[in-house]
Amino acid sequence: MAIRLIVLAGARPNFMKVAPLMSVLSSDPDISAVLVHTGQHYDHNMSGQFFTDLDLAAPQHYLGVGGGSHAEQTAEVMKRLEPVLLGVKPAAIVVVGDVNSTMAGALVAAKLGIKVVHVEAGLRSFDRTMPEEINRMSLIPFPTFCSSPKKAGESICCERE
Helix, strand or coil: CCEEEEEEECCHHHHHHHHHHHHHHHCCCCEEEEEEECCCCCCHHHHHHHHHHCCCCCCCEECCCCCCCHHHHHHHHHHHHHHHHHHHCCCEEEEECCCHHHHHHHHHHHHCCCEEEEECCCCCCCCCCCHHHHHHHHHCCCCCEEECCCCCCCCCCCCCC
């Protein structure tokens, strides 16, 4: 039986990272990769055009989160993703980067006991005025596996107490 993975994307930077990942995962008969688009970025220029340009297949699940404050987006991702995770029952969720969808997806999965794989983990600006930095800090305890674009020792990857 194939290993079932959810690959979560919601914003423009995510699409560029998940396109090659989905290509590789989809070609492996031992993996069943399910793409979930949260809809954090939802207009054609910030979302649809990337699916076309990157030859990324349409997501199997579209959550339609849309705009709103950081809290509203995060809450909506959490509310709308949980039933998908419960229905698909993945072995793990793959989250990328540091956007609201990434942090929300990791939190929901962790609360459900689903393993979290964080791609592009460990990058830090140490600027707490940036919402992405707050997301990066919030993500630290959740991943079972982290992948960092930095060399070992140059990132704070999966730091734990």
